[in-house]
Amino acid sequence: MGRNKIVMKKIEDPGARQQFYSKRKGSIVKKSNELGILCDTDIALLMFSPTGEVTTYSSGKSFEDIMINAMKQPDELNRRSYEPQVEHINTVEEADAYKQYLLGAMERIQRSKAKLLANQEFLQRNENVAMALVNAENVAAAGNESSCSNA
Template sequence: MDRNKIMMKIIEDPVSRQQFYSKCKDSIVKKSNELGLLCDTNIALLMVSPNGEVTSYSGGESFEDIMINAMNQFDELNQQFTPNPNEQDHKKKLNEVEQTLHEAQEKISSYEPQAENINTVEEADAYEQYLLGVIGRIQLSKAKFLDNQEFLKRNENVAMASVNAEDIAPIGND
């Protein structure tokens, strides 16, 4: 017995496609029934034809019951999964990073207060006091920075003067 092999590509003609579906649909349902009986398994089969016709088959129980049981088994399998220690370490590290990010975002928001979010005079006063304190700290840092620059300039001048004095000394001894 020689069977004709079918080329596995979509059938372009819609009428031919529907005819082929109708012929094979019954064979698939028959094979599903045989598999359920021979192997004592619950089978739920759902097919939608090219023109939208729905065919469902279930062996033994109703289609809905088989699908509900399958979904429950899937949920039970997911609940039985226990994460490995590395995954727990990664989750802990992720939580720490998220906490650090949250703290950084809060600090950034305090550096850039949104005037439109101020709702009371007390909030405005608090922001003003905070900003005045920040300005004071910035001015101190600036003064320290300028003092350091002045100190460096003075040291450069002293170093230049000592280098020039050494250059002059040998000339004066001649």
């Protein structure tokens, strides 16, 4: 007898959500450990429970060392693409879950892009103000030099 698939959507009841998290947390750590051993990879796992409790796990190296190594990677290596294996989507619910995930990712990307554009505009305005100040100082200095030479 097979197990029923769990529909991927947020558990609305906070108590049930915390209970579900507590039951599954150990399994995630165990799977991370297995992946680290079987594939000889460095694993750093950081989880925040619904109540805000932090759980960390690392395989082999310390969590901090793994995170430092990850931050030292060139940006090209840090970028990952997400491409679901469409042939493994068997139900409408799974398709909807993938769709929701991708829509959320697109929203996060749009917010990030908006922040980057706002920062870029802010920097451009500051650069323009700085250039105007330099020009004003140059004009003032040139005016002072010409008035001194006339005297």
